[in-house]
Amino acid sequence: MTANSALIELIAVKKRFGDFQLEDINIDLYKGEIHVLVGENGTGKSTLMKMIGGWFPQDEGVILYKGIHYSFSSISEAVEGGILYLHQDLQNFENLTVAENIFFRTLSGRKKAFFYFNPEKIQARCLSVFKELNIKIDPQARLGSLGFAEKQLISAVRAYVSKAEVIIFDEPSSAMGDPEREILFNIVRALKQRGTAIFYISHRLDEIQTIGDRVSVLDRGTIGKTCICSEVGSQGIVEMMIGEVHRERYPRLSSRKGRTLLNVENLTHSPILKGVSFSLRKGEIVGITGLMGSGRTLLAKCLFGIVKPEEGAISVRGMERRFNHPLEAMEAGISLIPEDRMENGIFSIHTVKTNMTSAALKRFVNKLSLDDRFIYELTGKYVDELSIAPGHADDVVRNYSGGNMQKILIGRWLMQRSPIYIMDEPTRGIDAASKVDIYNTMNDIVEKGGAILLISSEIEEILGMCDRILVLAGGKIKGEMSREEASKEKILRLATDESG
Numbered sequence: 001m002t003a004n005s006a007l008i009e010l011i012a013v014k015k016r017f018g019d020f021q022l023e024d025i026n027i028d029l030y031k032g033e034i035h036v037l038v039g040e041n042g043t044g045k046s047t048l049m050k051m052i053g054g055w056f057p058q059d060e061g062v063i064l065y066k067g068i069h070y071s072f073s074s075i076s077e078a079v080e081g082g083i084l085y086l087h088q089d090l091q092n093f094e095n096l097t098v099a100e101n102i103f104f105r106t107l108s109g110r111k112k113a114f115f116y117f118n119p120e121k122i123q124a125r126c127l128s129v130f131k132e133l134n135i136k137i138d139p140q141a142r143l144g145s146l147g148f149a150e151k152q153l154i155s156a157v158r159a160y161v162s163k164a165e166v167i168i169f170d171e172p173s174s175a176m177g178d179p180e181r182e183i184l185f186n187i188v189r190a191l192k193q194r195g196t197a198i199f200y201i202s203h204r205l206d207e208i209q210t211i212g213d214r215v216s217v218l219d220r221g222t223i224g225k226t227c228i229c230s231e232v233g234s235q236g237i238v239e240m241m242i243g244e245v246h247r248e249r250y251p252r253l254s255s256r257k258g259r260t261l262l263n264v265e266n267l268t269h270s271p272i273l274k275g276v277s278f279s280l281r282k283g284e285i286v287g288i289t290g291l292m293g294s295g296r297t298l299l300a301k302c303l304f305g306i307v308k309p310e311e312g313a314i315s316v317r318g319m320e321r322r323f324n325h326p327l328e329a330m331e332a333g334i335s336l337i338p339e340d341r342m343e344n345g346i347f348s349i350h351t352v353k354t355n356m357t358s359a360a361l362k363r364f365v366n367k368l369s370l371d372d373r374f375i376y377e378l379t380g381k382y383v384d385e386l387s388i389a390p391g392h393a394d395d396v397v398r399n400y401s402g403g404n405m406q407k408i409l410i411g412r413w414l415m416q417r418s419p420i421y422i423m424d425e426p427t428r429g430i431d432a433a434s435k436v437d438i439y440n441t442m443n444d445i446v447e448k449g450g451a452i453l454l455i456s457s458e459i460e461e462i463l464g465m466c467d468r469i470l471v472l473a474g475g476k477i478k479g480e481m482s483r484e485e486a487s488k489e490k491i492l493r494l495a496t497d498e499s500g
């Protein structure tokens, strides 16, 4: 390997899974480079990166690492060899602390464990890294108690403290708001500075120019184009993505507002939520945004009966309700699309049709059994509407791409036909074209008299789709504004307001 040669080089690589095929892939990555990979859901971005990360080998073609044939046959061999792949669904250790997750690699191995397993030492190291990166998360918190964006940040810190020479970030920012993304970008830039070579998969196209050096588009299993990021304008990037031109990004229609469907008074769950009050009317999309840790997901869990608030009242269609279980919330007409699909949503060993129909089984009851014909018919309808690929009703979803799993989860709750939807980061990991399909379904829900509470860290999405916007900071609603009054600056100012 010469000083100018690529650290990673794929030559005519092929991989087939059933009907899906990656064909003649040629791509490379240099020391100190950030190579961004974009493409629609299910085009093979993660599959391609998993071959580099030691998950499985290619069927044909060559992968060179430091100029020699790549020969890692497992994930841990690849990690030992200097290649770290950070999966989009994170794969952290939920029962370990934040600090233990970050330094897990230094904990493994008997000799190392004996020397390093010192909780105070790990915590002190963690605190000093957090200070350097301006992260305000408790190193001793159990990882499972954090929100998805916080867990994403912890994964990025794992990369930061690692000695890997090649790091693959697979949608590292999909649930992050702008302030958290800034920390992530600083981590990625620091790694680049150290000479680490980085593949970076993203559906957030603004990131291409913010941090990328080169960008490649994966289109139906092949690399369509590779460009220098600074030479392609934002329109050029959009045009590189087939199917994403000529579509209104936020097709919000104004629907007629009716009576109040959901009213929340003084909801408190200490130490995070402090007296949250708001209402949601028929025909309305109300947005809730805020920084990570602001209490957005906890609020959703309280409204859906997953956790019990200590104080406060929830009324649904004028009747005060106390939910002890999500089933009671569902019976009252509430559906929740959760933030973490792998943790709280997808049944990965089951089929597309089981996943999609499981929340609405009552609809399919025919005398003493389930109406199979109707199950297939309705599954097919939502597969088409949400462009789920491959989308055969009997496919097991375990191997589906992240974005397609997310769409299956949305389909499940749409089948439920609830009057009230709580959507917690519903478009996480969804490509720009498919996002529009989801926004259209949201319009359809409110047109038909439903109401949506949209929790999102993407301010553009909140501005584009909501009638009213609530900003949560430190567990309190810091401000409420109409779509007309709202701006990114106003929202960010309120979201970062630390006054009590």
Ligand SMILES: Nc1ncnc2c1ncn2[C@@H]1O[C@H](COP(=O)(O)OP(=O)(O)OP(=O)(O)O)[C@@H](O)[C@H]1O
Residues within 6 Å of the ligand: 017, 018, 020, 039, 040, 041, 042, 043, 044, 045, 046, 047, 048, 389, 390, 399, 400, 401, 402, 403, 404, 429
């Ligand atoms: N182990 C596997 N077995 C069978 N099929 C697989 C396997 N891994 C991936 N696939 C298939 O490969 C295709 C590409 O999936 P992949 O996860 O690479 O897409 P992606 O571009 O990363 O999508 P997304 O943007 O949604 O994350 C999908 O159709 C998926 O079902």
